[in-house]
Amino acid sequence: MATAETTQPALREKAPETLAVRIAKAPIHLFLLFIGILWLIPAAGLFVTSLLPAAAANAEGWWHVFSKPSELTFENYRSIFNNNAITHALFVTAEVTIGATILPILIASLAAYALAWIEFPGRDWAFVTVVGLMVVPIQMALIPIFSLYNTLNLYDTVFGLILFHTAFALPFAIFLLRNFFAGIPRDLMEAARIDGASEWRLFFKVVLPLGLPAIAALAIFQVLFVWNDFLVGFTLAQDNTPIAPALAGQLRQFGSNLDVIAPASFFSAVIPLTIFAMFQRYFVQGLLAGSVK
Amino acid sequence: MPNRRKMTRRVAAWAIAFLALWPAATATAANRGPDGSRGATRHVSIMGAWAGADEKSFRAVLDEFETASPATTATYTSAGDALPDTLLKALAAGKGPDVAILTSPQLMTRLAAGHGLRPLTFARSTVAANYAPVWLKVGSVRGNLYGIVFEASNKSTVWYDVKAFRGADLKSPATFPELLRSARALRSWGTRAYSIAGADGWTLADLFENVYLRQAGAKRYDLLAEHKLRWTDPSVKAALRTTANILGDRTNIAGGTAGALETDLAQAVSQVFEVPSKAAMVIEGDFVAPVITASTSAQPGTDFDVFAFPPIGKSGRVVVGGTDASIVVLLRSTPASRALVSFLATSRAASVWVKRGGFTSPNRRVSAKLYEDGIRRRIATALARAQLFRWDLSELQPAPFASTTGQGEPKIFQDFLRNPGSVNATATALERAAVQAYKK
Numbered sequence: 001m002a003t004a005e006t007t008q009p010a011l012r013e014k015a016p017e018t019l020a021v022r023i024a025k026a027p028i029h030l031f032l033l034f035i036g037i038l039w040l041i042p043a044a045g046l047f048v049t050s051l052l053p054a055a056a057a058n059a060e061g062w063w064h065v066f067s068k069p070s071e072l073t074f075e076n077y078r079s080i081f082n083n084n085a086i087t088h089a090l091f092v093t094a095e096v097t098i099g100a101t102i103l104p105i106l107i108a109s110l111a112a113y114a115l116a117w118i119e120f121p122g123r124d125w126a127f128v129t130v131v132g133l134m135v136v137p138i139q140m141a142l143i144p145i146f147s148l149y150n151t152l153n154l155y156d157t158v159f160g161l162i163l164f165h166t167a168f169a170l171p172f173a174i175f176l177l178r179n180f181f182a183g184i185p186r187d188l189m190e191a192a193r194i195d196g197a198s199e200w201r202l203f204f205k206v207v208l209p210l211g212l213p214a215i216a217a218l219a220i221f222q223v224l225f226v227w228n229d230f231l232v233g234f235t236l237a238q239d240n241t242p243i244a245p246a247l248a249g250q251l252r253q254f255g256s257n258l259d260v261i262a263p264a265s266f267f268s269a270v271i272p273l274t275i276f277a278m279f280q281r282y283f284v285q286g287l288l289a290g291s292v293k
Numbered sequence: 294m295p296n297r298r299k300m301t302r303r304v305a306a307w308a309i310a311f312l313a314l315w316p317a318a319t320a321t322a323a324n325r326g327p328d329g330s331r332g333a334t335r336h337v338s339i340m341g342a343w344a345g346a347d348e349k350s351f352r353a354v355l356d357e358f359e360t361a362s363p364a365t366t367a368t369y370t371s372a373g374d375a376l377p378d379t380l381l382k383a384l385a386a387g388k389g390p391d392v393a394i395l396t397s398p399q400l401m402t403r404l405a406a407g408h409g410l411r412p413l414t415f416a417r418s419t420v421a422a423n424y425a426p427v428w429l430k431v432g433s434v435r436g437n438l439y440g441i442v443f444e445a446s447n448k449s450t451v452w453y454d455v456k457a458f459r460g461a462d463l464k465s466p467a468t469f470p471e472l473l474r475s476a477r478a479l480r481s482w483g484t485r486a487y488s489i490a491g492a493d494g495w496t497l498a499d500l501f502e503n504v505y506l507r508q509a510g511a512k513r514y515d516l517l518a519e520h521k522l523r524w525t526d527p528s529v530k531a532a533l534r535t536t537a538n539i540l541g542d543r544t545n546i547a548g549g550t551a552g553a554l555e556t557d558l559a560q561a562v563s564q565v566f567e568v569p570s571k572a573a574m575v576i577e578g579d580f581v582a583p584v585i586t587a588s589t590s591a592q593p594g595t596d597f598d599v600f601a602f603p604p605i606g607k608s609g610r611v612v613v614g615g616t617d618a619s620i621v622v623l624l625r626s627t628p629a630s631r632a633l634v635s636f637l638a639t640s641r642a643a644s645v646w647v648k649r650g651g652f653t654s655p656n657r658r659v660s661a662k663l664y665e666d667g668i669r670r671r672i673a674t675a676l677a678r679a680q681l682f683r684w685d686l687s688e689l690q691p692a693p694f695a696s697t698t699g700q701g702e703p704k705i706f707q708d709f710l711r712n713p714g715s716v717n718a719t720a721t722a723l724e725r726a727a728v729q730a731y732k733k
Contacts, residue, residue, distance in 0.1 A: 249371050249375065252373050
């Protein structure tokens with residue numbers, strides 16, 4: 001958001017703040033800084049722990065590192081990237097996340113277009129049904145889907161995980177996109193129709209570009225949800241589990257292997273954060289390009 | 294406008310490229326095991342709970358197995374504490390491992406009853422040659438051997454302050470009356486004898502179990518575990534009276550009864566082994582050792598040591614086993630999986646891990662010299678030479694009764710600590726709670 005705002009002329013031309021204004025704003029800035037640091041402490045703790053050798057991480061709290069910074073090492077990261085179970089899980093997570101983000105967006109945007117702009121009998125009922133499906137909890141479907149996947153040989157496959165996430169993402173995706181598409185000015189759509197655009201052309205040339213902000217928001221939601229998912233991966237996969245269940249497999253009540261768990265957790269958290277930061281900028285630019293003449 | 298078109302095209306191109314490519318990627322991922330292995334002459338898959346350093350040590354055992362059985366490869370998958378769920382799910386999907394290493398004897402009984410396990414008849418002679426006879430019984434369900442106890446924990450241990458014992462001129466007590474005499478001697482020497490973790494009710498239940506198994510014997514212990522014997526049975530009341538010799542010795546407990554009820558296990562351990570110490574002994578399992586080293590500066594041998602919970606009457610060498618066990622079971626019988634199970638029953642397999650440290654084997658053929666220190670050596674020897682071994686009752690009873698804080702056994706034993714004279718009321722309360730828990 002901040003990056004996008006700086007591109008706006010209004011912000012660039014802003015007069016420099018006087019010292020008095022800065023001092024007046026200082027308490028609120030300090031408070032915000034304090035809140036920000038407070039929020040970052042767990043992540044910082046995880047990061048420091050991920051850089052400590054196993055013995056040091058188990059023996060004392062991560063904050064002791066400030067008195068002994070020489071203990072820090074990237075050895076843990078080197079060993080998790082040599083750990084086939086972890087790298088395989090990361091690879092599977094990436095595959096599932098990409099598949100389970102693109103597929104529902106493709107299907108939902110087509111469905112949302114139809115529900116918003118194509119007149120057909122029962123359209124409103126179809127939309128109400130889709131909205132109704134949003135209340136179905138994932139937990140309710142896990143066991144029946146597990147049995148079904150067993151029969152269809154989809155258990156423990158990346159494709160099976162993608163299908164499950166796609167199915168459960170669709171109701172919300174359709175709901176979100178349909179409402180967004182419905183907000184596109186009717187004049188614009190009619191003008192395109194009068195100019196002879198087909199439904200496909202309307203979809204690809206008008207609706208989809210204008211809908212990019214909503215699609216971006218949806219993609220970010222979906223990436224974060226699928227990447228962080230534990231329950232679906234744990235239930236429907238075994239050798240091809242995503243990273244969250246794979247990390248859970250490393251947890252023991254009476255044993256600690258922080259040298260594996262901390263770097264893998266930090267790495268698995270950094271990837272969606274990076275994607276979020278990168279794509280947010282890209283998509284917000286897209287949004288501005290579409291709305292400002 | 295051209296920017297927007299370019300972007301839409303780019304998104305569409307990426308989407309199409311991905312849709313075209315991912316089935317191929319998926320297929321590759323599905324064919325690859327978590328360890329990246331592909332085809333071998335003979336292969337055995339193992340699932341267990343060991344992770345981290347334990348996993349590395351077990352992999353060293355598997356390396357030894359591969360050396361002993363050429364042309365056989367073994368792959369291990371860690372399920373951590375989620376092992377029961379992960380294993381049952383894998384079995385339901387028909388993708389169970391060949392061999393599993395269970396942490397709970399209850400799960401072994403359940404799987405054996407559901408015909409999920411293969412009997413280990415082929416390994417019986419190896420187990421008999423390597424283990425004390427009691428371990429054959431421990432691994433059997435209805436007379437068939439289903440499990441080999443590869444690793445066990447010992448809950449029949451008493452941890453003591455070496456300096457206090459030396460000061461009072463005491464040796465490790467060899468009988469229960471001697472333990473009580475030592476406690477009195479410690480009091481007269483100037484320290485309280487017991488540090489009781491009354492805030493953790495389960496530690497009180499552990500003490501009772503140790504007394505009951507020694508005093509009432511295995512048969513009654515088994516019946517009580519299944520609630521085929523009432524908690525109001527005279528044997529239970531007699532064991533409660535024996536337990537009251539410790540819990541009722543109020544002036545000899547650090548902090549008295551009220552203090553004990555507010556002390557959890559970690560505090561109970563610290564108040565014995567930190568300087569100045571408030572008591573001389575803490576009665577709990579082998580997991581106390583890491584608590585001592587983590588929370589105090591006490592050194593093994595010079596500051597703290599351990600002795601076996603002494604026999605009561607003619608009970609002999611009795612051990613109550615903790616929940617952190619490793620029981621090898623066979624799920625799919627193949628030449629490779631049978632070879633691995635037989636190998637894990639040998640001292641060669643256990644010795645690999647014992648040498649690496651952090652492991653207690655009940656295998657009596659493992660040389661005691663291999664253990665890293667005298668403390669672990671004593672704990673392991675007690676397991677290997679046990680004449681009678683039973684799992685902790687909380688492993689065998691329904692959780693609402695045995696292992697839920699603030700209710701059932703833990704709560705009733707806390708009330709008993711508050712009033713150790715109330716033997717009849719305690720037995721009645723235990724019976725009432727058991728009836729409710731076993732009904733469900």
